[in-house]
Amino acid sequence: MKSTVIRTEELGYTYLAGTPWERQALLGVNLSIPRGSIAGIVGPTGSGKTTLALHLNALLTPSQGKVFVDGADLAAPGLDLREIRRKVGMVFQYPEHQVFEETVFEEVAFGLRNMGLSRDEIPLRVQEALESMDLHFASLKDRSPFTLSGGEMRRVALAGVLAMRPEILVMDEPTAGLDGLGRERMLRRIHSFSRDMQMTVVIVSHGMEEIASLVDQVYILDSGKILKFGPPREIFLEKEFLEEHHLGIPEYTRLMHLLIRRDMPVRADVITLEEARVEILSKWS
Amino acid sequence: MELMKNITLGQFIPGDSLVHRLDPRVKIALLFLIMVQIFATDRLLPYGLLMVFILLAAVLAKLKLKFFIRGLKPILILIAITFFFNAVFAGGRPLVSFWKFTLTAEGLHLGAAMSLRLILLILSTSLLTLTTSPIQMTDALESLLSPFRRVGLPAHELAMMTTIALRFIPLMLEETEKIMKAQMARGAEFERGSLYRRARSLIPILVPLFVHAFRHAEELAVAMEARCYRGGEGRTRLKTLRVSSLDLWACLWAGAILVLIATFHPPGGFFH
DSSP states (O other): OOOEEEEEEEEEEEETTTSTTOEEEEEEEOOEEETTOEEEEEOOTTSSHHHHHHHTTTSSOOSEEEEEETTEETTSTTOOHHHHHHHEEEEOSSGGGGOOOSSHHHHHHHHHHHHTOOTTHHHHHHHHHHHHTTOOHHHHTTSOGGGSOHHHHHHHHHHHHHTTOOSEEEEEOTTTTOOHHHHHHHHHHHHHHHHHTTOEEEEEESOHHHHTTTOSEEEEEETTEEEEEEOHHHHHTOHHHHHHTTOOOOHHHHHHHHHHHTTOOOOSOOOSHHHHHHHHHHHOO | OOGGGGOOTTOOOOOOSHHHHSOHHHHHHHHHHHHHHHHHOOOHHHHHHHHHHHHHHHHHTTOOHHHHHHTTGGGHHHHHHHHHHHHHHSOSSEEEEETTEEEEHHHHHHHHHHHHHHHHHHHHHHHHHHHSOHHHHHHHHHHHHGGGGGGTOOHHHHHHHHHHHHHHHHHHHHHHHHHHHHHHHTTOOSSSSOHHHHHHTTHHHHHHHHHHHHHHHHHHHHHHHHTTOOOSTTOOOSSOOOOOHHHHHHHHHHHHHHHHHHHOOOSSSTTO
């Protein structure tokens, strides 16, 4: 059993406490994420998933409960938050909206300069990060990030976080607004980079479908509470539950459930199209 | 980090109280009268009465008093500075001296009056914005400004611009918060180092914020044009403003109280 790197205990958060807009966004959330694993946090819009993600590198302080990263309580006084934020990289939703530098190179180097890295180290890391996002270093480094397309800007912004080589990478809907192919490629890049760097990854998404084949564990969040957690295979068995919470199941999983109802003895816990194909063909007689 | 928490000015809380149902033009006119009254007096008693009047109106509007009064928090420093400078530099009969400053009776009086004015101004203005929706506010502004159209004042455009500006305050704050968090996650710091470094550290916030504002402005313009917006000429409304008997009653009561406060102006010093 690998050690736990992120843990929350009865985490709760209230927005705008003491005003008429007061809203309980999280309630009694318990996470336990093993080192080196990929965890998904899935929930419909407004379920509190972004709020939860913000707690993981102390950008929000819990109203109730505790958050531990590597055993350190993030609310402990005197804790060096810069150290925590270096350890936990955070990619926000629409990260291209935080781009500000004059060149792509400087944009990616921003976090590295804040870390105080040496002059020789920075270009190496920038190049590595850009290339991991399938961006051509030599032709892009001197261009203004604002002349890039939306998808390229997002990859530059992601590279800016990856270049810092965080031990833990938290991403809030990294594929929002991308088309099917872009989405798939983005997830593949994230997967390969995080495996190379042995990162722990927490990925926030509004649907099971897109992250099912990527993650080891899924936490299902609705109305600020964790309703279920487990490997995606197990979660996919509960079709009614997923539909009730509008979390979407892939067409092939739906097909498997339909086949079972028609008395074809297939497994319903497939998580990729390929797996579904193999499963159906093996039972075809 | 929640920037929105302490800002009540310019926000609207939907409701169905007596104050919410008043004609916005009536509310603006009454606010104007209250402001005149705030500046016309410099005595404690009228200020006290005005305060009671405004707080009563807030209760009638079903606002939580604690929340309502917390709207003063952002300007507390301003109030303190105003009080201090007036109290020390106004001149007059000296009361106490300390270090290089001399506290005078006249100064104390002036300082207290100035601070009370600021407090009352903020409270009365936030009472208006908290109980009036942005749409009502535009309609009222436009209606109140329309007599000046004859001398070339673009009443509709001004009203529309004001509303959009007001509407964007919370949106921009939200965006600022988001960008600040994103840059903090990349190791940016805003409260460390020399003044020059701190000023520089705002660039990573301001550039994306401006980009966002321009993009938002463009999207809004397109959305308005797509719905055939072309200015105020010949435009009709779903809900036209109408002065009701409720408004007349409000005017009567508020008017009576204001007249009472205005006439209640005994000779003598601040505390009389």
